[in-house]
Amino acid sequence: xxxxxxxxxxxxxxxxxxxxxxxxxxxxxxxxxxxxxxxxxxxxxxxxxxxxxxxxxxxxxxxxxxxxxxxxxxxxxxxxxxxxxxxxxxxxxxxxxxxxxxxxxxxxxxxxxxxxxxxxxxxxxxxxxxxxxxxxxxxxxxxxxxxxxxxxxxxxxxxxxxxxxxxxxxxxxxxxxxxxxxxxxxxxxxxxxxxxxxxxxxxxxxxxxxxxxxxxxxxxxxxxxxxxxxxxxxxxxxxxxxxxxxxxxxxxxxxxxxxxxxxxxxxxxxxxxxxxxxxxxxxxxxxxxxxxxxxxxxxxxxxxxxxxxxxxxxxxxxxxxxxxxxxxxxxxxxxxxxxxxxxxxxxxxxxxxxxxxxxxxxxxxxxxxxxxxxxxxxxxxxxxxxxxxxxxxxxxxxxxxxxxxxxxxxxxxxxxxxxxxxxxxxxxxxxxxxxxxxxxxxxxxxxxxxxxxxxxxxxxxxxxxxxxxxxxxxxxxxxxxxxxxxxxxxxxxxxxxxxxxxxxxxxxxxxxxxxxxxxxxxxxxxxxxxxxxxxxxxxxxxxxxxxxxxxxxxxxxxxxxxxxxxxxxxxxxxxxxxxxxxxxxxxxxxxxxxx
Amino acid sequence: xxxxxxxxxxxxxxxxxxxxxxxxxxxxxxxxxxxxxxxxxxxxxxxxxxxxxxxxxxxxxxxxxxxxxxxxxxxxxxxxxxxxxxxxxxxxxxxxxxxxxxxxxxxxxxxxxxxxxxxxxxxx
Numbered sequence: 001x002x003x004x005x006x007x008x009x010x011x012x013x014x015x016x017x018x019x020x021x022x023x024x025x026x027x028x029x030x031x032x033x034x035x036x037x038x039x040x041x042x043x044x045x046x047x048x049x050x051x052x053x054x055x056x057x058x059x060x061x062x063x064x065x066x067x068x069x070x071x072x073x074x075x076x077x078x079x080x081x082x083x084x085x086x087x088x089x090x091x092x093x094x095x096x097x098x099x100x101x102x103x104x105x106x107x108x109x110x111x112x113x114x115x116x117x118x119x120x121x122x123x124x125x126x127x128x129x130x131x132x133x134x135x136x137x138x139x140x141x142x143x144x145x146x147x148x149x150x151x152x153x154x155x156x157x158x159x160x161x162x163x164x165x166x167x168x169x170x171x172x173x174x175x176x177x178x179x180x181x182x183x184x185x186x187x188x189x190x191x192x193x194x195x196x197x198x199x200x201x202x203x204x205x206x207x208x209x210x211x212x213x214x215x216x217x218x219x220x221x222x223x224x225x226x227x228x229x230x231x232x233x234x235x236x237x238x239x240x241x242x243x244x245x246x247x248x249x250x251x252x253x254x255x256x257x258x259x260x261x262x263x264x265x266x267x268x269x270x271x272x273x274x275x276x277x278x279x280x281x282x283x284x285x286x287x288x289x290x291x292x293x294x295x296x297x298x299x300x301x302x303x304x305x306x307x308x309x310x311x312x313x314x315x316x317x318x319x320x321x322x323x324x325x326x327x328x329x330x331x332x333x334x335x336x337x338x339x340x341x342x343x344x345x346x347x348x349x350x351x352x353x354x355x356x357x358x359x360x361x362x363x364x365x366x367x368x369x370x371x372x373x374x375x376x377x378x379x380x381x382x383x384x385x386x387x388x389x390x391x392x393x394x395x396x397x398x399x400x401x402x403x404x405x406x407x408x409x410x411x412x413x414x415x416x417x418x419x420x421x422x423x424x425x426x427x428x429x430x431x432x433x434x435x436x437x438x439x440x441x442x443x444x445x446x447x448x449x450x451x452x453x454x455x456x457x458x459x460x461x462x463x464x465x466x467x468x469x470x471x472x473x474x475x476x477x478x479x480x481x482x483x484x485x486x487x488x489x490x491x492x493x494x495x496x497x498x499x500x501x502x503x504x505x506x507x508x509x510x511x512x513x514x515x516x517x518x519x520x521x522x523x524x525x526x527x528x529x530x531x532x533x534x535x536x537x538x539x540x541x542x543x544x545x546x547x548x549x550x551x552x553x554x555x556x557x558x559x560x561x562x563x564x565x566x567x568x569x570x571x572x573x574x575x576x577x578x579x580x581x582x583x584x585x586x587x588x589x590x591x592x593x594x595x
Numbered sequence: 596x597x598x599x600x601x602x603x604x605x606x607x608x609x610x611x612x613x614x615x616x617x618x619x620x621x622x623x624x625x626x627x628x629x630x631x632x633x634x635x636x637x638x639x640x641x642x643x644x645x646x647x648x649x650x651x652x653x654x655x656x657x658x659x660x661x662x663x664x665x666x667x668x669x670x671x672x673x674x675x676x677x678x679x680x681x682x683x684x685x686x687x688x689x690x691x692x693x694x695x696x697x698x699x700x701x702x703x704x705x706x707x708x709x710x711x712x713x714x715x716x717x718x719x
Contacts, residue, residue, distance in 0.1 A: 242657075
């Protein structure tokens with residue numbers, strides 16, 4: 001750029017010649033130069049302003065557009081987050097104490113029909129009836145063509161059936177996914193598990209709800225989505241349960257019984273390791289609840305929990321233990337056992353009209369199962385204290401175990417409690433309870449006198465309960481029970497190495513209208529093993545058993561329930577990891593001296 | 596100098612644009628892959644549940660009992676009995692190692708008393 005001089009010589013000389021002031025030319029030129037500089041500066045400033053405005057404009061446009069898209073679009077789940085295990089199943093599994101599956105879910109399909117999409121209803125009805133023999137072709141065709149647009153055909157299909165239905169190839173046949181409850185072990189622990197069925201049903205899914213047993217009691221826990229990935233751990237041991245069920249069902253057959261129940265309970269924790277009731281059913285195909293007849297004849301009836309029976313002489317140990325705990329007696333004290341005993345208009349007899357009297361030690365009263373001896377012990381205790389003791393043992397209340405059926409099975413007890421009731425209940429008559437009530441009470445004695453809360457769930461922390469009887473009394477009571485096996489009515493219960501202690505009980509069944517059947521009994525054997533350090537309680541109850549190998553039918557517990565219980569202990573104890581032990585001999589008073 | 600800067604920044608914008616374009620498409624591809632993998636995981640989990648159920652079904656005590664009975668002549672399996680508990684002394688232990696194995700340079704020309712036996716082991 002060429003710079004114009006402020007004082008161009010030619011113009012200055014020319015102005016001087018003309019007599020003008022040359023300074024005006026300089027001022028004129030300076031003005032022009034300033035004007036050019038001003039224009040340039042303004043142009044630059046304008047450019048900067050435009051640039052700045054553009055920057056702000058685009059920034060606001062970007063932010064505004066982003067806000068607009070965020071406001072206008074549908075919200076989308078973030079796809080990059082990893083999925084947890086919780087969406088795997090809608091209902092939690094049930095496993096045994098070692099993690100083996102008792103109940104799980106399986107994905108199957110339900111079959112439904114959209115009739116307006118159907119091409120050849122007659123052919124579909126024919127082919128469906130061929131696949132599912134329980135469906136009737138004529139009924140199906142009528143339902144396909146009576147104007148409805150939608151109908152369910154089957155709730156669950158096996159994969160093979162799905163394939164066969166696919167091969168029909170009609171567009172009106174549609175499948176909905178279904179999560180089905182599956183009990184892979186079949187009848188095993190059927191009464192504990194109960195069963196499940198479909199609740200509200202839709203095309204895409206159906207809810208599975210528990211209908212009985214543990215499945216119904218724990219329904220909220222099993223359906224909780226937060227815990228769907230964590231299986232429910234029960235206290236049941238699958239192998240022990242299988243062994244107990246096998247022996248019990250063989251025992252029911254051999255003893256010609258109508259049914260039976262067995263409960264194996266850990267005395268220190270109250271965990272039920274095995275609970276069996278026979279006859280049993282398959283929870284995969286649970287029969288409907290009976291609508292007529294005696295509910296106790298149904299296979300669904302859980303005799304271990306719902307069976308409210310008079311438990312007979314198994315109650316005698318409670319009277320003896322309480323009297324010892326109160327300091328009224330010792331196991332060696334002699335009591336009156338002169339039979340028959342008269343109390344008002346009532347006559348108290350022994351089994352088969354024996355007379356074990358006139359005097360019998362408390363230990364022998366239990367070993368020989370003397371009604372009269374127990375009656376005298378109960379009268380020493382008195383009705384009020386006896387009732388308080390039964391209550392503390394949990395014999396007056398429905399068992400708090402985790403089964404829906406348990407709540408309805410409240411033990412039956414007389415409304416009033418005169419002395420004759422004190423006498424009869426002391427040997428288990430006039431008052432009824434379930435085998436589970438009895439197991440709980442025996443566990444309380446066996447563990448040293450701490451009250452037990454029975455449970456079907458695995459306990460992770462030790463149980464805390466109130467003390468019912470002293471540890472010393474409990475040990476003496478177990479010692480007396482041991483004598484029942486070594487010298488008394490339960491001699492068939494001897495299992496070498498396991499020092500079984502227990503008490504038999506035989507009670508006549510009560511008739512509906514009152515009174516007792518002559519030839520229908522309930523036999524119970526309540527046992528504790530090993531006697532020197534009790535770990536487990538086993539209750540075996542047989543309903544209407546009769547042992548026919550002898551010259552005349554035998555209906556006492558010593559011949560029916562006891563051998564079954566002994567076989568269960570022989571099979572189950574090794575499975576529980578118990579090594580057979582040589583029983584420590586009681587010290588002889590004469591030899592235990594030294595010079 | 597200035598035109599060089601302009602050219603360089605233009606090239607940088609082009610390069611960044613190309614980078615952003617590629618990143619966008621790799622991200623979308625990765626998201627699709629994640630979705631596919633999640634579908635696969637769900638399918639495998641479902642298969643796992645079914646296989647676990649099948650395992651439990653095949654190992655149900657009833658069936659094992661039947662199989663043990665059917666194959667009794669080959670396996671000879673019986674229910675566990677109390678008599679089958681043993682003690683550690685009944686287990687055959689390997690013989691104690693010879694002194695030469697422990698100390699390779701040991702000279703056993705000279706008489707040395709090295710011997711070993713097992714408790715309960717039958718010596719002929």
